Amino acid sequence: MKNDSVLRNRYVDQYQDIYGENLYLSSIDSVKNKISTIKGGSELTAFYHLIKECENCSLGESPSDFNFGVGNANSKIVFIAESKGTLDDEKSNSLTGESGQLFDKILSAIKLSREDVYISNILKYLPSKNSNDKSSEIKICESHFKQQLQIINPELIVALGENAGNKLLNIDESISALNRKVHDFEGIDLLVTYHPEAILKNPTLKQPTWEDFKKIRDNYLN
Secondary structure (H helix, E strand, C coil): CCCHHHHHHHHHHHHHHHHCCCCCCCCCCCHHHHCCCEECCHHHHHHHHHHCCCCCCCCCCCHHHECCCEEECCCCEEEECCCCCCHHHHHHHCCCHHHHHHHHHHHHHCCCCHHHCEEECCCCECCCCCCCCCHHHHHHHHHHHHHHHHHHCCCEEEEECHHHHHHHHCCCCCHHHHCCCCEEECCEEEEEECCHHHHHHCHHHHHHHHHHHHHHHHHHCC
């Protein structure tokens, strides 16, 4: 089995090919002790440590804004809960509080918990209130996100909400249009469903959301 040092060198070589020599990499020696929220393979923890202090952009205001993702690194399903693009939006749309409790109930209805799935974001840093839409920085985050998906290798991506679905597919459609079919993202099935926050605001969305999660249960969990 590859150790952390080998994995680190692999990613350093790969990212230097993409981004040049200006790449910051902090010590990976104590990865297993530091990354307690990630459950699964050492390849993902090595990747976490590689990009957690990326100097190729300035989207975040502080290291606490790093937004790598949490959950089971071997999950068949990755959930994406992306905000409209500001720090306050990201926090209000995160799967915590009442919204998070509803998300947990929905997972439980198909006999899953957060420990069974992986939750990630396209942007790896929470954007600051004053950040501009810097396409080059967002492109770097998107590259990191795609690499992360390759490591996890899920069978299904579930975008929670219209904004997340449109960002992934690079289109501008309504949630009702996005929800009509299973899409393709980098060779992985992509389903767009309603964010728990939207369901709290409009309880009539419970039924179509439940239909989506039954599809997940029947097609990806057997």
